[in-house]
Amino acid sequence: MxxxxxxxxxxxxxxxxxxxxxxxxxxxxxxxxxxxxxxxxxxxxxxxxxxxxxxxxxxxxxxxxxxxxxxLSPLVYLNSLIPMLVLDMDSYLDILEFRLITEPEAARLCTERCSDYLIDELEICYNNMVMYKDNIDRFTEEDLKFHNKISEGTDNSLIIKVNELLRNVLKYHQKLLYKSLGPTGGVSEHKLILDAIKNRDPELASIYARRHALRTINDIKNSGL
Structure with missing residues (x-):
């Protein structure tokens, strides 16, 4: 240093x-x-x-x-000057509940609007998640990148910006969760979301995105983290 x-x-x-x-x-x-x-x-x-x-x-x-x-509370951090966000587990759940509301619609919009090229990028992220399932740091990076790509696919500037802000909020707690519970659920659920987007089925993409967010919330509540 x-x-x-x-x-x-x-x-x-x-x-x-x-x-x-x-x-x-x-x-x-x-x-x-x-x-x-x-x-x-x-x-x-x-x-x-x-x-x-x-x-x-x-x-x-x-x-x-x-x-x-x-x-610190989540509201403090809706500020582009702050590169990393510090949240306790209760605040992390607040963020996940926010995602439970927003991500199904983001998946729907992405399915309707995204390019074939972005779908290819989503597939690369998913394949990297599979490749790095034994490397939690890399797996988490690819997980967050996958969701960033979905927000990009919405072609909605506000959804994209909010997701960028939340990425750093989620990063450290996502790693903690995967270290505790393992990546298996994340791998299978991302595959379902990816396939629905590839098949241009916005309704199904929304359903799987909601199930993914809800399962994460339930896992945290039941894990004792």
């Missing part, structure tokens, strides 16, 4: 601690000195990273009292 982007890399490391739940809302985090030693960087780089997190309202610095993780 000694290149010109050291503070950005420090920012990523601090974000990881928050995303993983190691640092929870309301918790006081390490001092600049402690972070500097742990990450093997200068205090200046740590200070710059913390100032960015303060600006993004992810942490709060209290004069003479240290730095604390903020209690």
């Amino acid at each position: 000694r290149d010109g982007r050291t503070s950005d890399k420090v920012l990523e490391k601090i974000e990881e601690k928050i995303f993983s739940g190691e640092w929870k809302p309301g918790q006081k985090i390490m001092s600049e000195t402690q972070l500097s030693k742990e990450l093997d960087v200068s205090r200046v780089s740590v200070r710059e990273a913390l100032e960015k997190l303060v600006t993004l309202n992810i942490v709060t610095k209290k004069q003479g009292g240290g730095t604390f993780v903020n209690d």
Whole structure:
């Protein structure tokens, strides 16, 4: 971490601690000195990273009292300045319930409007999911990419933008879910959605997209995560 982007890399490391739940809302985090030693960087780089997190309202610095993780809600993050979103599991469920409403219609519109080329791209994403089913990081990336492609296929600028914002919201929790429950359900459900879109059956695509979102919600509620 000694290149010109050291503070950005420090920012990523601090974000990881928050995303993983190691640092929870309301918790006081390490001092600049402690972070500097742990990450093997200068205090200046740590200070710059913390100032960015303060600006993004992810942490709060209290004069003479240290730095604390903020209690964050999904609404805070509908802001294009924030590259990664920190959500507890309840907030994650709120996002999934939002997807339960929006994704079936997105699948319907995509089926009606998308090009054959986009269908080919969806198939590539699905094949990559199958290929990387034993690599949760890569599998999650392809899963999110698959849904991004569906939003692109709607040709609706608002659906596309909202999906881009939600991608980073979902990324870390999706990985946690797949690590806990495995990718099998995701693979089979994406295949059903893909086939319905390929067959230009908007009604069926909508039904399978809804079932996929609903199954994910139920899995989380039953998993104890």
